[in-house]
Amino acid sequence: MAFRMNEYDEFAVEEAVRLKEKLGGEPDVTVLSIGPDRVGEVIKKALAMGCDRGVHVRDPESTSRDPWQIASMIAAFAKDKDFDLVFTGMQSQDRGSAQVGPLVAEILGLPCVTTVVAFEWADGLVTLRRELEGGLRAGFRLRCPAVLTCQLGLNTPRYPTLPNIMKAKKKEITLLQPGELGLPAALAVTKAFRAPERKGSGLILEGDVASLVDRVIALLKEKTAVLR
Amino acid sequence: MKALLIGECRGGQVLDATWELFGYAAQACAEPLLFMVGTKEAVAGAGVRVLLADASKQGEYNPEAHKLLILEAIRRESPDQIVFMHSSYGWDLAPRVAAALGVAQSSEVIGIAEGGFELCACNAKMRRTVVPTTAKIVVTLQGGAFQGQKPAGSTEIQDLDVEASSRLEFLGYEEPEKKDVNLATAEIIVSAGRGVGKKDNVQIIEALAKALGGELGASRPVVDSGWVAQSHQVGTTGQTVAPKLYVACGISGAIQHLAGMRKSEFILAINKDKDAPIGEVADVLVVADLLQFVPALTAKLGR
Numbered sequence: 001m002a003f004r005m006n007e008y009d010e011f012a013v014e015e016a017v018r019l020k021e022k023l024g025g026e027p028d029v030t031v032l033s034i035g036p037d038r039v040g041e042v043i044k045k046a047l048a049m050g051c052d053r054g055v056h057v058r059d060p061e062s063t064s065r066d067p068w069q070i071a072s073m074i075a076a077f078a079k080d081k082d083f084d085l086v087f088t089g090m091q092s093q094d095r096g097s098a099q100v101g102p103l104v105a106e107i108l109g110l111p112c113v114t115t116v117v118a119f120e121w122a123d124g125l126v127t128l129r130r131e132l133e134g135g136l137r138a139g140f141r142l143r144c145p146a147v148l149t150c151q152l153g154l155n156t157p158r159y160p161t162l163p164n165i166m167k168a169k170k171k172e173i174t175l176l177q178p179g180e181l182g183l184p185a186a187l188a189v190t191k192a193f194r195a196p197e198r199k200g201s202g203l204i205l206e207g208d209v210a211s212l213v214d215r216v217i218a219l220l221k222e223k224t225a226v227l228r
Numbered sequence: 229m230k231a232l233l234i235g236e237c238r239g240g241q242v243l244d245a246t247w248e249l250f251g252y253a254a255q256a257c258a259e260p261l262l263f264m265v266g267t268k269e270a271v272a273g274a275g276v277r278v279l280l281a282d283a284s285k286q287g288e289y290n291p292e293a294h295k296l297l298i299l300e301a302i303r304r305e306s307p308d309q310i311v312f313m314h315s316s317y318g319w320d321l322a323p324r325v326a327a328a329l330g331v332a333q334s335s336e337v338i339g340i341a342e343g344g345f346e347l348c349a350c351n352a353k354m355r356r357t358v359v360p361t362t363a364k365i366v367v368t369l370q371g372g373a374f375q376g377q378k379p380a381g382s383t384e385i386q387d388l389d390v391e392a393s394s395r396l397e398f399l400g401y402e403e404p405e406k407k408d409v410n411l412a413t414a415e416i417i418v419s420a421g422r423g424v425g426k427k428d429n430v431q432i433i434e435a436l437a438k439a440l441g442g443e444l445g446a447s448r449p450v451v452d453s454g455w456v457a458q459s460h461q462v463g464t465t466g467q468t469v470a471p472k473l474y475v476a477c478g479i480s481g482a483i484q485h486l487a488g489m490r491k492s493e494f495i496l497a498i499n500k501d502k503d504a505p506i507g508e509v510a511d512v513l514v515v516a517d518l519l520q521f522v523p524a525l526t527a528k529l530g531r
């Protein structure tokens with residue numbers, strides 16, 4: 001299995017770095033990740049994309065933590081740092097709970113907009129669009145500080161360039177233990193993790209391309225009215 | 229067991245998905261109670277007891293005020309579960325309520341399991357059973373996982389109100405751009421997923437669409453990358469389609485895509501991963517590299 005940065009988080013990192021660039025480099029951007037050693041690579045990627053500093057909460061048990069524990073650790077770190085904005089992904093690809101961003105906001109007492117697809121900053125005032133169903137969007141304005149959860153398509157995340165990858169090697173990564181961030185007890189536990197039973201009654205076709213083509217055309221003729 | 233079901237109202241109409249909450253409550257053997265920020269007209273025939281807050285005062289979407297309203301409803305009714313749809317409204321509001329109560333939330337539930345819930349994981353490739361450890365719990369339901377079920381009791385509306393200010397200023401809704409293609413009426417749709425690899429390869433999918441006399445569709449990442457126009461997107465945030473034939477090329481089968489095309493009459497999927505979740509809805513899954521298979525199919529159809 002290959003591990004990489006959560007897709008939704010790439011949009012979060014990109015948006016923060018764009019804001020930094022737009023404001024002439026003045027904002028200081030911290031990237032934080034909780035997980036085993038391998039998330040170090042993800043932090044390095046974010047630094048190569050343009051973040052200033054990294055924080056790695058080294059937690060080999062991170063995959064068994066519930067969203068409340070993850071959010072509590074993030075909030076404990078952010079509490080006294082005076083961040084103007086906290087960007088998160090709207091969800092993770094593996095869990096998809098969509099809880100961590102709004103939970104961090106609640107713990108810190110900050111306003112929060114989820115599923116952000118457009119972002120503009122002007123002097124501490126943020127104008128946003130969040131996405132609803134069917135392509136409908138809702139506009140909002142709020143004053144910093146705030147927590148925003150980023151949706152697919154918010155921007156086009158950059159690929160780190162080689163010079164920036166080299167530069168990133170000199171950037172500081174702070175290591176923390178979960179205990180230093182007051183890891184609370186879990187509110188939910190995972191009892192089982194497994195592949196789903198195959199429910200589909202569909203046909204699975206394998207083989208060489210030429211015979212696959214013939215079988216598919218025969219099936220389309222037999223089963224649909226679109227090929228005669 | 230008592231469940232507070234958080235319904236949704238948009239543009240003065242109760243969203244259909246709200247009735248799925250009742251399908252869940254029936255399965256969970258819970259006594260249902262509906263909460264909604266809406267209008268009297270919208271819930272007039274709800275067939276159940278409703279705690280109604282006034283949308284003209286509180287706004288249809290105003291999470292800070294809606295959170296306080298829900299907390300007030302919980303204070304009055306002491307439900308065991310607070311249940312939302314896993315929608316743009318529900319996934320936004322549920323964690324705020326869970327945090328205020330200090331209780332567990334299970335997100336995007338697809339089924340009820342012993343002592344807990346069934347959830348999807350890893351882009352729908354895996355399943356997880358989660359057991360909350362708090363007495364009260366917050367739950368969000370995956371759209372379509374539970375049958376819609378309109379309650380048939382008597383409607384009883386009770387007003388709910390709180391004084392709430394909001395740090396979010398709502399600027400209004402923005403409709404999606406007008407569609408230049410109407411996929412909803414198309415008989416054949418051939419869709420490109422991220423598996424096409426790059427923009428240039430979209431023409432391979434277009435060629436198959438043309439050979440079949442169909443329209444081009446796309447998954448969201450293909451649209452977000454600018455490979456195909458948004459008007460071709462299929463799924464919860466794109467169009468909902470039900471053609472006679474839907475061909476999914478290099479599409480994994482995420483729930484948000486499936487929600488837009490699972491009603492198609494015949495689904496042909498081409499994917500190099502035999503275990504891709506698209507297999508759950510496909511009538512035929514061709515396990516192949518689409519870059520080889522699709523042009524070969526197009527060529528044969530052309531003859």
Ligand SMILES: Cc1cc2nc3c(=O)[nH]c(=O)nc-3n(C[C@H](O)[C@H](O)[C@H](O)COP(=O)(O)OP(=O)(O)OC[C@H]3O[C@@H](n4cnc5c(N)ncnc54)[C@H](O)[C@@H]3O)c2cc1C
Nearest residue numbers: 421422423447448463464465466478479480482484500518
């Ligand atoms: C709120 C919300 C709304 C969303 N709305 C939508 C929506 O409306 N529509 C939508 O589509 N998505 C939507 N998404 C995104 C969705 O969750 C998935 O991320 C997306 O559908 C994945 O697209 P995909 O299947 O093309 O890409 P991937 O998941 O990356 O899958 C690519 C597939 O291609 C296969 N593949 C790769 N190479 C080849 C090859 N050479 N030959 C054959 N197969 C190959 C792989 O095995 C894989 O299965 C939404 C997400 C959220 C959170």
